[in-house]
Amino acid sequence: MKRLVYILVTVVMLAAGSGCKKYLSLDPPNDLSGNNFWKNKADIEAYTNGMYELLRKAVTRGNLTQPAGVDEFPFFIFSGDFRGAPVKYGSTAWGRTYILDLAANNLRSLFNTQNSWYNTWNMKRFTEWDRFYKVIAAANIAYDRIDDVEDASLTDAQRRAYKAEAVFLRNFCYFLLVRCYGDVPYYTEPYYAGPLKRMKMVEVLKNCQADLNAVRQDLPWTYTDPVYVAVRAMRGSAIALQMHINMWLASFDEGSRDDYYAKVDELGNELLNENGGAYELLPLERSGEIFKGRSKEGLFEIPQNKNYNESFGWSTYYDHVKYDDNSPSSYPYIAYESAFMEDVYPQGQPDKRARLWFRENTIYTGDVRFRMHKFLISTDPAALDGFGFDASQTVFRYSDAILLHAEALAELGDFQRAREIVNIVRARAEAPGLTVSGDELREQIFLERCRELMGEGHYWYDVVRTRRIIDNKYRHGYKCTVDQYRQGCWTWPISSAALVNNPGMTLNAYWQ
DSSP states (O other): OOOOOOSGGGOBOSSTTOHHHHHHOOBOOHHHHSTTSSOSHHHHHHHHHHHHHHHHHHHSBSOTTSOTTSSBOOHHIIIIIITTOSEEEOOSGGGOTHHHHHHTTOHHHHHHOOOHHHHHHTGGGGGOOHHHHHHHHHHHHHHHHGGGOOOTTOOHHHHHHHHHHHHHHHHHHHHHHHHHHSSBOOOOOTTOOSOOOOBOHHHHHHHHHHHHHHHGGGSOSSOSSGGGTTTSOOHHHHHHHHHHHHHHHHHHOGGGHHHHHHHHHHHHHHHHHHSTTSOOOOOGGGHHHHHHSOSTTEEEEEOOOGGGTOOOTTOSHHHHHOOOTTOTTOOOSEEEOHHHHHHHSOTTSOOHHHHHSBOTTOTTOOSTTOOBOTTOOOOOGGGGSGGGOOOOEEEEEHHHHHHHHHHHHHHTTOHHHHHHHHHHHHHHTTOOOOOOOHHHHHHHHHHHHHHHHTTSSOHHHHHHHTTGGGOTTOOSSOOOOHHHHHHTTTSOOOOGGGGTTOTTOOOOGGGO
């Protein structure tokens, strides 16, 4: 991708030392808010690209001017892939014991260790939400200012699309915040600088739904310029986000759960039947193309391109499963428990993913012999190195949305349609179609998400929202008591800096 031209890199926080302002507000420089900016379409485009750059900094590597390993933030893999997962510490090299801490949900150990490796990764950034609020604040400003831009070349449709992108970005960040912290501060006013309390997460997500409903159809299904496909918000991006939001609401607002599942069904039908060929499941033999990014299977991604000095560094899932067959001392840092992999990929059952995404006979080893090919996008030996890894960070993929649709249908008791939808994904893998119903079908759809989306940041959130985390019958990964769940053991701690000059703010009690 072309190096993003952006303006917001100079954005600074209001009043250093003020907790609510430091963590929740944005002070745009004069050239972004005065007479020198917001004059034409080019200004809107530059500002919009800047918002995506802020998001990229929030979830991957914050400072590209620093050497690799400095200020990296493995947000998706630590919060979604390793936390509470049936992963094992694959080696004793490099001091990566954080894998065990995350798998056991032992966050106190994770944050309190004096290991220098942990300090390099800046683990405590998981307690800080300021970078997400920078994106939200920037999006609030964009939504407020775009209508005032007078440029004859800017059509009404383009103006609405730019505003819809801002709405998508702020609600995407709110969704990430809710899944990490539960109740969070919520605001949509531009240039806001006052104190805020945490809003109940169900209310936050309902607000997000209403916000997205109003603009979703203003987004294009895709872009004619392939540079922007999946890395700028599309209508499919917004639909996928809304599907995830509804599934989360179904878990935490149980009195209306069927309404939320019905909404997922409606959104799934829109995505599947109205996209006009914008999206499709690509043959698995083209997995390198899928995970390189900007393919017709991508719905939303965080891009990187080493040709433009963009790098996620070590903060990728790929870095934890890469290996070099030519080096006897090379092995992955993680492996999955054998029993889990046997449930996900039953032995003897045909499935192309088992053959193409893993080396034969290594799936069930549960040790350093584990070999995963899923994110190996190149046969170039240089690509084996984590710094040479050149794939985008997948956030929402077409198959992810299809499987959410199937899950919602199964929860509604429409087992026939649920099977039809989930079997779309299984047919691509040349796996036998599911024929079961009831709880067995629900379990198989969950496992289908595990096998299809492994390494894409979904596992922890799936076990939390499906309540498998408190289900003693679920035999994999971290489990907690109902009381611990209600207290918020699934959340992240919140930095005490959020309390400074913010009298209505509270922290997550479970981690105090």
